[in-house]
Amino acid sequence: MIFHSILFRSAEDRAPDVSPVAPDYFADLNLDQIVDAITTGKEGYDLKPFFHAPLRDIDAIAYRHEVMQALEDSRLLGIIKTFANSMQAMRRHLVQSDKLRYREQKELWFLDAVEIYCDAVNRLTRDLSGEIFSSRGLAAFRDYAAGYAVSEHFTSLTGQTKDLLADVASIEYCVLVDSPHLRVHKFAGEPDYTADVEATFERFKQREVEGHTFKFSESPDMNHIEAKVLELVGLLYPGTFIALTNFYAANKEYRDPGIMAFDREIQFYVAYLEHIAAFKHAGLLFCYPRVTGTSKEIYSFQGFDLALARKLLGERAVPVCNDFHIKDRERIIVVSGPNQGGKTTFARTFGQLHYLASLGCPVPGKEAQLFLFDALFTHFEKEESIDTLRGKLQDDLVRVHRILERATPDSIVIMNEIFTSTTLQDAILLSKQIATQIMDLDLLCVWVTFLDELASLSAQTVSMVSAVDPGRAAERTYKVVRRPADGLSYAMSIAEKHRLTYGMIKERVGR
């Protein structure tokens, strides 16, 4: 297999419009928070475009699963991280080289950058050489890198670099400072005076004393006296310095594009794995979902909202996990129940799972089968914007209409509390209309609503309810379970919370 990219099997897998802009639904599903968290600290790699581009092919997802699974081996991950750190260091050296003023300095920083590059490539190929990969991408890359590492171009670059570095390292000179004069000559074995002084006064030592640490400018820049010394050293060692200048001029484009692309793209996996490690440590589960493009039987067990999990982790808590499973003709999950009971979180989780699955990433939960969508649409209640003259209801309808226009049978729609700004009767009527259209389109849908009527609309709807612990009715569990919607149970729990049940009121007034 010819290596194309560690993220894509071939050029066709790349979305035509890999854009840095997040899809519309990102904010509704809190995917923006998730992607921000994943890519924090890795801004230099510009990974967001990859996280903004869902895949459209099941095998393209499998290709990523293979790489990701291989990287779950901490040894391999370590190899990649070592390589990445070296590449980072190399880039810092190049930046520094560009910034500096004196020629010799520019050239030496550049030389160090090339050395780091050569070492990193050699180390990586050596580390990967013995590996047996079931990942097609990693196997192909290993072969690619091995070929590059033995190429004439690369070996000669390495050889020149090492020779030149050895020459530079062998330079040792003496400076005699007697202000305002200074004089430089090659080091000629003059004895170390410090040792003499230490030996003389050693006998007074009672115990170790704290040494003096002196701070000198750590700036890589030189002042003109340092530069003058360097210039004089150059006169002592002219051959080395001319070779350095030639090397700098001849090797500007020393980096291999394939290696550099790998360095960037592999970070997609590293970033994701690093992100979920903390949650795994806290006891939460992740799994590689079965991704289906045909069957609309989907399920997830012990899934959770990854954005919420991150927030809770800061408070040393974990989110409540939820399950869903729909099959046969079931398409629409209608979520009802008490407010603040986890309904919106459930809807987001549903969306996040599908989205992350489409990126080829492991998803929250113990086990999952998810649908490979062609498009994902969300409609979450928005703050009314004053620059539109349309009313809220009209706005809702326009947005839903636009979604249904663009949706295909392979799309997923997530709706959260629409039609709250009209009468109950209107809301029921409109919702039923919309539901009919969704069913006609055979869309997978999660619909969070206060309308119990929707829950039992047809065989295609599944009712899920944010649950209340029967023993402690006033407490929320954030569990969303499959159960017929009965407005009563949650109304009662709120009544109990306010001590307004029949028994409580009797008791309170009975005194």
Place this chain on the structure above:
Amino acid sequence: MKAHLLYRDRDADIERPLPWNEAALVQDLSLNTLFTAMARGDPFVFDVSRKVVLQGFGHGREAILYRQDVLRDCLAHPTVVRRLYTVAVGAMEAQKKHHLGFLARSPDSVLRYSVELMETFSGMLRALRQITDTFASAFGSDGWTTFFAMLKRELSDEYLASVQRHLKQLKFRRGVLFSAALGKGAKGDRYIIRQPPERRQNWLTRLLTQQPPSFGYTLHPRDDAGARALSELRDQGISRVADAVGQSAEHMRSFFIMLRTELAFYVGCVNLHDELTRKGYPAGFPSPAPADQRRLSFRGLYDICLALSIGHPVVGNDANADGKELLIVTGANQGGKSTFLRSAGLAQLMTQCGMFVAADSFCSSVCDGIFTHYKREEDTGMKSGKLDEELSRMSDIIDHITPHPMILFNESFSATNEREGSEIARQILSALLDARARIICVTHLYELARGLHERNMDNALFLRAERQEGGARTFRLLEGEPLRTSFGEDLYDSIFRSVHAPPVDGTVAAHGPD
């Protein structure tokens, strides 16, 4: 270079933690009176004496006898000891005059400061050498002999001369020579100061030896930035040697600190001895016995703190409690019980740290901890009752108990009624005795004392504050079984009946509250 005047083979580590019950010991044994007499106005001597005395646990007879020998030499030649101490103090005073700014600690400033400091110190070294040459032969103890031999060896004429040479060279009057390599980005790195070239080669030698090629540069007179940069370069060049010289100066300083510390303790002993001799009190060297022998016998044991604070003779006690583990002291109020208890504790403490004691003779097994449990006058806090507080302190002692402790009880467990107090005390004392503690217990819990007496224990000795016919007290303790009353009515009588007359024998008031 080690003084080793406190220990034969190790440094005096006076900064190690004091016993956990330091505060109680100081209070219960009136130790500040002792330290004040030792210090004679020198706060450093006070501090060192306090630490050395309180750290006296945990070394055996050998170490004690070593110090006793050193101290005997000191008492025989007090002026020499004081002169040595003066030199060490002088070094510390002189170094205060040098200032190393805390802000700009450049290699150059550290180097200059350190060289000046060492020049000062080397004067003091010569003074030490002189004292050694003059007086060393008069000292006979192991400690002093080794000490003077060390000074003679380490501060030889040749050595002192080489110190002078280095201090001169370190001023770098003819420039600084250092080597360097190219570090990161061609910046100079691995600066090492090099032995400067020989003083001056004659023209012929210079002509004949091949000089390596070199290139020079001279600053423009108005290049101020260049001058700063050049001195920074020089600083980098000398930074390692500046550090080395800085540490060397610090080593010299620490030598004088160590010397001053070890001498301070003996100066304190000499001061105290002077004072006792002047007042006509005896001071003898005790004989320490091994910890596992139950030895305690003394003649003329008196309370040094009482002796230091009053102007006339104090009463000494005699007893032979060899083989005993429990001393129960009962008897009349203000009969000298507390004074005796303190004198015993002080003598034990002073024995432990190698001092003389306030007695004609004193022999005791060494211990590894002295614990005092005294009745406290006032409740320390609102939330704990008095007995609660007492028992809590007792519990602290149990927490810290050592294998060979000496425990002093003074009117403990009297915060409850006699029967309960006695029972608590009986249980505690019995448990401690089983743990092989040595106990001196001043009590007027008659139930307790009688109960213990009736057990006819081989390892117990009962002392009683003496009372003469007619109620007058001698402040002398004699062997005797506990008696039922503590003669409180005598005291009552003496105070209430003699309002216009001096109390019993004129010393009662001087004792303070008993």
